[in-house]
Amino acid sequence: MSSTTTAPPAAAPSKEDRRGLADLWLRSPTLGPLIALAIAVVIFSLTSSTFMNIDNMSLVLQQTIVIATLALGQTLVILTAGIDLANAAIMVLGSLLFAKLAAQGQPPLLALVAGFAVCTVIGAVSGALVTRLKLPPFIVTLGLLTVVTALGRLYSDGNSWPVTSDLLGYLGKGSYLFGQFYVTPGMFVMLAMFGIVWYALSHTAWGKHVYAVGNDEEAARLTGIHVRQTLFSVYVVAGLIYAVAAWQALGRIPNADPNAFQTGNLDSITAVVIGGTSLFGGRGGVWGTLVGALIVAVLRSGLTQAGIDSLYQDVATGLLVIAAVAFDQWARRRAL
Amino acid sequence: MSTQQHEQDRVEPGAAEPVMAATGLVKRYGKVTALRGADFELLPGEIMAVVGDNGAGKSTLIKALSGAIVPDEGEIRLDGSPVRFHSPLDARKAGIETVYQTLAVAPAMDISSNLFLGREQRKPGVRGSVFRMLDRKAMRAAAQDQLDALGVATVQNIDQIVETLSGGQRQAVAVSRAAMFGTKLVIMDEPTAALGVKESGQVLDLIRRIRDRGLPVILISHNMPHVFEVADRIHVHRLGRRAALVQPGDYTMSEVVSLMTGALSLDSDGALVDPSGHRAEVDEQGHAVAVDG
Ligand SMILES: Nc1ncnc2c1ncn2[C@@H]1O[C@H](COP(=O)(O)OP(=O)(O)O)[C@@H](O)[C@H]1O
Ligand SMILES: [Mg+2]
Numbered sequence: 267m268s269s270t271t272t273a274p275p276a277a278a279p280s281k282e283d284r285r286g287l288a289d290l291w292l293r294s295p296t297l298g299p300l301i302a303l304a305i306a307v308v309i310f311s312l313t314s315s316t317f318m319n320i321d322n323m324s325l326v327l328q329q330t331i332v333i334a335t336l337a338l339g340q341t342l343v344i345l346t347a348g349i350d351l352a353n354a355a356i357m358v359l360g361s362l363l364f365a366k367l368a369a370q371g372q373p374p375l376l377a378l379v380a381g382f383a384v385c386t387v388i389g390a391v392s393g394a395l396v397t398r399l400k401l402p403p404f405i406v407t408l409g410l411l412t413v414v415t416a417l418g419r420l421y422s423d424g425n426s427w428p429v430t431s432d433l434l435g436y437l438g439k440g441s442y443l444f445g446q447f448y449v450t451p452g453m454f455v456m457l458a459m460f461g462i463v464w465y466a467l468s469h470t471a472w473g474k475h476v477y478a479v480g481n482d483e484e485a486a487r488l489t490g491i492h493v494r495q496t497l498f499s500v501y502v503v504a505g506l507i508y509a510v511a512a513w514q515a516l517g518r519i520p521n522a523d524p525n526a527f528q529t530g531n532l533d534s535i536t537a538v539v540i541g542g543t544s545l546f547g548g549r550g551g552v553w554g555t556l557v558g559a560l561i562v563a564v565l566r567s568g569l570t571q572a573g574i575d576s577l578y579q580d581v582a583t584g585l586l587v588i589a590a591v592a593f594d595q596w597a598r599r600r601a602l
Numbered sequence: 603m604s605t606q607q608h609e610q611d612r613v614e615p616g617a618a619e620p621v622m623a624a625t626g627l628v629k630r631y632g633k634v635t636a637l638r639g640a641d642f643e644l645l646p647g648e649i650m651a652v653v654g655d656n657g658a659g660k661s662t663l664i665k666a667l668s669g670a671i672v673p674d675e676g677e678i679r680l681d682g683s684p685v686r687f688h689s690p691l692d693a694r695k696a697g698i699e700t701v702y703q704t705l706a707v708a709p710a711m712d713i714s715s716n717l718f719l720g721r722e723q724r725k726p727g728v729r730g731s732v733f734r735m736l737d738r739k740a741m742r743a744a745a746q747d748q749l750d751a752l753g754v755a756t757v758q759n760i761d762q763i764v765e766t767l768s769g770g771q772r773q774a775v776a777v778s779r780a781a782m783f784g785t786k787l788v789i790m791d792e793p794t795a796a797l798g799v800k801e802s803g804q805v806l807d808l809i810r811r812i813r814d815r816g817l818p819v820i821l822i823s824h825n826m827p828h829v830f831e832v833a834d835r836i837h838v839h840r841l842g843r844r845a846a847l848v849q850p851g852d853y854t855m856s857e858v859v860s861l862m863t864g865a866l867s868l869d870s871d872g873a874l875v876d877p878s879g880h881r882a883e884v885d886e887q888g889h890a891v892a893v894d895g
Contacts, residue, residue, distance in 0.1 A: 292763060292765075469733075469735050469738075470736060471722035471736060474711070474715055474736070477708065477711060481710050484706070485706040485707060485708060486720075488690065488700075488704075488706035489719040490690070490720035
């Protein structure tokens with residue numbers, strides 16, 4: 267190992283100093299979002315007496331789960347320099363399949379399997395269109411957004427379908443810890459999924475290839491990475507994750523509704539971007555996304571408790587997205 | 603850090619079997635013929651520079667040798683046996699590594715990850731086979747060893763993100779990767795084109811060290827001083843074929859340039875002749891002039 271005590275060349279230190287903050291941002295992209303989350307929590311606990319209540323914290327967590335899970339799949343796609351506009355629509359279709367099949371008397375397990383299969387197949391379709399027809403992910407998923415939304419309405423006859431089985435609502439049925447903290451299986455499922463994807467991204471060759479493809483697709487191809495396989499697998503895995511999000515959703519809402527989660531897609535992109543993953547691909551990670559999703563939930567909860575209209579909450583969230591992207595751009599220019 | 607350097611006895615041309623030899627390569631792009639019967643040879647332990655005007659077909663030649671294109675006609679032999687590469691991956695599997703002009707690095711990833719990109723090593727046992735876990739420690743150690751062995755001292759930290767490196771350091775990373783995995787030969791496309799004087803010197807040193815460790819190098823370059831500094835032989839490419847194969851000591855830079863442009867050519871005795879077949883040389887202003895005799 268080279269010694270770190272060796273004096274760097276004369277010109278280096280000032281340059282390093284100048285780059286310090288930008289470099290830190292590029293190296294540990296989760297740090298910024300974590301600080302933002304901490305600041306938001308501190309401010310809201312000062313401005314609202316109920317914000318730090320254990321039941322409110324638990325509510326914030328539960329409100330985070332569905333968006334965070336959607337954002338997990340979105341993170342994978344964005345890391346490859348793509349974007350998924352259809353994720354919430356895929357999730358809604360999945361939840362409709364779960365609920366309607368079960369309501370029509372199919373075994374709940376079969377309904378789950380069918381929903382998971384359909385979401386994964388739709389992911390595979392996006393992947394195939396991106397890799398085989400070489401269409402931009404924005405276009406592919408924009409088209410799928412329309413198609414899948416329509417399919418959901420057709421399949422549900424425009425109605426919402428009640429969650430009739432315990433299995434389908436299982437992830438939202440928890441119990442109280444410490445009196446007021448409501449713990450659901452869904453929380454553990456969400457954390458486990460983030461853990462698995464984190465492991466795959468940071469500790470396997472597949473993860474390295476996902477980052478490399480997002481960094482520079484041509485360079486990745488020249489180093490012998492199977493770019494198309496990698497991209498395709500990302501969309502398939504994302505589809506599977508959206509299916510889990512659909513199951514999570516049925517734990518939170520009494521009916522599967524074709525018109526639910528209208529802002530789910532944009533919220534997932536917001537969480538990813540606020541979490542420090544670059545829209546240009548190749549940089550970021552899943553923990554930042556979890557923090558990003560928490561920031562959005564905390565912001566909404568805190569502003570609600572402070573009596574601020576939800577439209578102003580949208581304004582705050584939107585400004586945060588712009589600030590996050592601007593900072594990312596600045597850091598990249600600075601460090602290069 | 604290893605200091606011993608096995609200085610290989612450089613093999614004189616003609617004395618050894620070529621590592622790589624190509625004969626009669628033809629490549630057509632529609633109406634354009636980029637290669638028209640090109641020959642090429644690379645001997646063990648040599649740096650072969652490939653020079654030529656823009657459009658002469660250098661890149662096409664290199665692409666044929668590195669598997670990026672399949673020539674329409676002609677034969678490529680590796681250690682005497684005919685080979686046919688259908689992709690860069692084929693050539694790489696045969697031990698041919700290419701350093702592309704674009705470097706083909708992932709800027710947001712660290713040096714160690716870049717050295718092993720597409721060739722990651724997994725941990726032994728169940729962690730590797732079932733959980734597909736990367737052996738990051740082993741890869742970092744191997745990466746550090748490689749940089750040390752090649753004397754890439756300017757890079758201090760193997761965990762540094764590649765985009766924070768200077769141009770020369772990035773080039774060194776790309777070259778080190780090729781040297782690490784190349785078992786037969788390394789091809790470099792204009793490795794000094796984007797670099798300043800000092801960094802060019804460091805990269806040229808690196809190229810020499812790779813040669814000295816026993817790996818022959820094909821060096822495409824526009825820069826005559828760089829070519830004359832490191833090349834053992836020079837392949838002059840012109841109009842889709844090899845116009846001359848010379849040793850730097852036998853001709854001046856201006857003479858090689860005039861071979862490149864076609865102002866002069868070599869006759870069967872290796873003497874410079876002008877297009878009308880008269881003996882010629884290049885004067886101090888770089889103009890080809892006829893000489894009597
Ligand atoms: N992919 C291609 N399609 C069509 N023509 C090409 C292609 N690649 C090279 N050529 C042509 O072949 C000739 C040789 O090109 P190239 O090998 O790139 O030369 P060099 O690298 O020496 O500048 C040029 O006339 C060039 O325009
Ligand atoms: Mg060229």
